[in-house]
Amino acid sequence: MNRLECLNALHELRDPGTVVVTTMGSASPWSGISNSDLDFPSVGSAMGHAADFAMGLALARPRRKIWVFNGDGSMLMSLGTLVTIAQTPAPNLTVFVLENGTFEVTGNQPIPGAGFISFVRIARGAGIESVHDLDSVSAVKDRLPALLRYPGPHFVRIPIEAGNEPAPILDCSLRIPAYRLRKTLEEPRAGEARSESGIL
Amino acid sequence: MSSRIFAIDTCEGNMRVFVSFEDLHLHQAVKQSVNVLVREFTGDESRSRERSERIVAVLIDLGITHVVGVPDNVTRLIFETLTADPRVAVVPVCREGEAWAIASGLWVGGCSPVVIIQNTGFLESGDALRGTATDMGIPLLVLMDYRGFKTLGKTDGREDSVARLFEPTMRAWEMPYEFLDEGNERAVLKGVFRNAVETQRPAAVILT
Numbered sequence: 001m002n003r004l005e006c007l008n009a010l011h012e013l014r015d016p017g018t019v020v021v022t023t024m025g026s027a028s029p030w031s032g033i034s035n036s037d038l039d040f041p042s043v044g045s046a047m048g049h050a051a052d053f054a055m056g057l058a059l060a061r062p063r064r065k066i067w068v069f070n071g072d073g074s075m076l077m078s079l080g081t082l083v084t085i086a087q088t089p090a091p092n093l094t095v096f097v098l099e100n101g102t103f104e105v106t107g108n109q110p111i112p113g114a115g116f117i118s119f120v121r122i123a124r125g126a127g128i129e130s131v132h133d134l135d136s137v138s139a140v141k142d143r144l145p146a147l148l149r150y151p152g153p154h155f156v157r158i159p160i161e162a163g164n165e166p167a168p169i170l171d172c173s174l175r176i177p178a179y180r181l182r183k184t185l186e187e188p189r190a191g192e193a194r195s196e197s198g199i200l
Numbered sequence: 201m202s203s204r205i206f207a208i209d210t211c212e213g214n215m216r217v218f219v220s221f222e223d224l225h226l227h228q229a230v231k232q233s234v235n236v237l238v239r240e241f242t243g244d245e246s247r248s249r250e251r252s253e254r255i256v257a258v259l260i261d262l263g264i265t266h267v268v269g270v271p272d273n274v275t276r277l278i279f280e281t282l283t284a285d286p287r288v289a290v291v292p293v294c295r296e297g298e299a300w301a302i303a304s305g306l307w308v309g310g311c312s313p314v315v316i317i318q319n320t321g322f323l324e325s326g327d328a329l330r331g332t333a334t335d336m337g338i339p340l341l342v343l344m345d346y347r348g349f350k351t352l353g354k355t356d357g358r359e360d361s362v363a364r365l366f367e368p369t370m371r372a373w374e375m376p377y378e379f380l381d382e383g384n385e386r387a388v389l390k391g392v393f394r395n396a397v398e399t400q401r402p403a404a405v406i407l408t
Contacts, residue, residue: 040308046331049301052293053332056305056313059266059291080294084302088291175400178336182308 001137003160006098007033009140010069018065019057019181023050025104026069027168037184040177043170048077051095055081058090058153061185065092065148072099073111075119079126082155086127091151095123098160105167123155130154251382252277255343258389259314260287262341266306267291268299269316274345274407278316296321297328300402303340304332315402316343319366326373333402334374340402341393344377349408370404377404 007026011033014020022030023042031041040057042050054068075082075097085093101114111117123131130152134140140158148154170177255278259267268291271279283290293299296317303313315333322329322344333340348360370377376395380388388405396403 044331045335046297046301046328049297049328049332052298052301053305053308056268056302056307057309058305059289059302060306060309060311078295078298081298084291084293084298088289173337174331174335175337178304178308178338182310185308185310 001135001158001160003098003100003163003165004029004033005137006140006158006160007069009137010067010096010144013141013144014067015065018067019054019061019185021050021054021057021066021068023047023069024071024074024168025100025163025165026071026098028165030069037180040181041168041170043168044174048074048081050074052078052081052084054095055085055088055090055093055153058093059088062090062092064185065094066090067094067096069096069098071104072097072101072117072119073103076111076113076117079122082123082126082128085153089128089153091153093152094148094154094156096156096158098158100160100162102162104162104165108162108164119157120155123157128153128155132156134158248274249277249281251385252281254385255380255389256281256285256288258386259341260285261386262390262393263312264288264314264341265311266303266313267316268293268303268306268313269343270296270299270318270321271316272318272345272347275316275318275343278343296325300325300328300332304336304338307338307340308336314341314343318345319347320362323362323365323369326369329373329375329402337400338402339396339398339400341389341396342375342402342404344404344406346406346408375402375404377406379406379408 003025007029017038019038019040020030020034020036021040021042024047027041027043030039042053051068051070054066058066085095097119099119102108102110120131120133130147130150132143132147132154134143134156144156266289267279267282270293279290282288291302293302299315299317303315306313346363346366348363351358351360352363353359378388378392392403392405
């Protein structure tokens with residue numbers, strides 16, 4: 001699947017209130033598609049920790065959908081996170097693994113297990129119940145809305161073509177998007193209760 | 201004698217096993233077969249539990265919402281006390297690096313987490329700390345057990361290398377810290393938490 005077609009499809013399906021955490025090969029392309037205060041680029045940060053950062057967000061904000069676009073190399077760097085997610089499940093969390101079999105931003109070196117690893121089986125084995133394999137743009141468009149109606153956490157593996165995405169670079173301190181997102185999340189959304197704890 | 205607790209530290213792998221005095225015969229058998237050091241565990245369970253309860257009381261006063269981390273022999277009682285308290289959510293992780301990222305996400309989401317790990321986990325998770333809590337400027341209270349503290353300075357080969365490397369690494373990674381002593385839990389925890397908030401960075405309380 002073409003990466004941009006995949007990300008565009010996800011962009012069309014995204015609820016405007018959904019927080020999207022990106023990293024590595026998805027960060028720069030997504031910033032060209034989306035311009036939301038609810039986007040968080042996990043860039044310049046610790047590789048492999050976008051999914052667990054998103055898990056923290058999801059636990060803190062149970063009434064918001066939290067999506068994370070993880071890479072396969074990034075997922076491998078913290079596979080235990082899948083078990084951690086299953087142990088303390090956040091129903092509003094969806095972990096997408098965009099799998100291209102390479103460490104793309106460092107020059108497309110094959111990831112360990114490229115060609116035989118099954119993230120779907122690993123996620124199921126970790127204890128995540130809602131695990132899906134969407135292998136085409138049409139599958140993303142047709143199946144994702146229905147499966148996200150059920151409580152998560154969800155794990156969605158999407159195969160994409162290897163590309164030549166350079167390492168993303170943030171043009172400011174990571175503190176800036178972190179504090180901006182915290183402030184955005186504190187603001188009430190139109191038509192929504194002012195407090196996510198239920199206190200109006 | 202029956203309430204005394206012993207620890208077995210193997211030379212390989214640093215495995216620790218705590219057993220009652222009645223099982224001392226097992227100690228001796230293990231000692232003969234795998235050449236381990238048997239030493240009496242200092243402090244008793246009830247004293248440690250009281251201390252853990254004091255720590256948890258302060259954490260709740262500070263408005264802590266989540267505890268993220270990996271328990272060890274010292275902090276397990278804190279985790280047990282917290283798990284039984286409905287005011288705080290305990291988030292166990294597989295590896296310490298996850299704790300920094302999850303705690304950072306919790307704080308960005310508006311919560312007030314604390315991370316509790318052992319110093320070995322601190323050494324393991326340096327880049328995760330740097331790339332999340334430190335670079336994001338998260339005012340994060342951290343509790344760390346100082347494994348090997350009592351071995352510091354030993355010249356007979358029994359100095360725990362993690363103890364030797366721990367504080368120099370804390371300083372190198374710009375993590376401020378203070379030691380927690382018996383009876384000063386409230387002052388130290390509050391002071392370090394205030395420091396974390398004012399400086400917008402993680403700050404640690406060390407348990408020995």
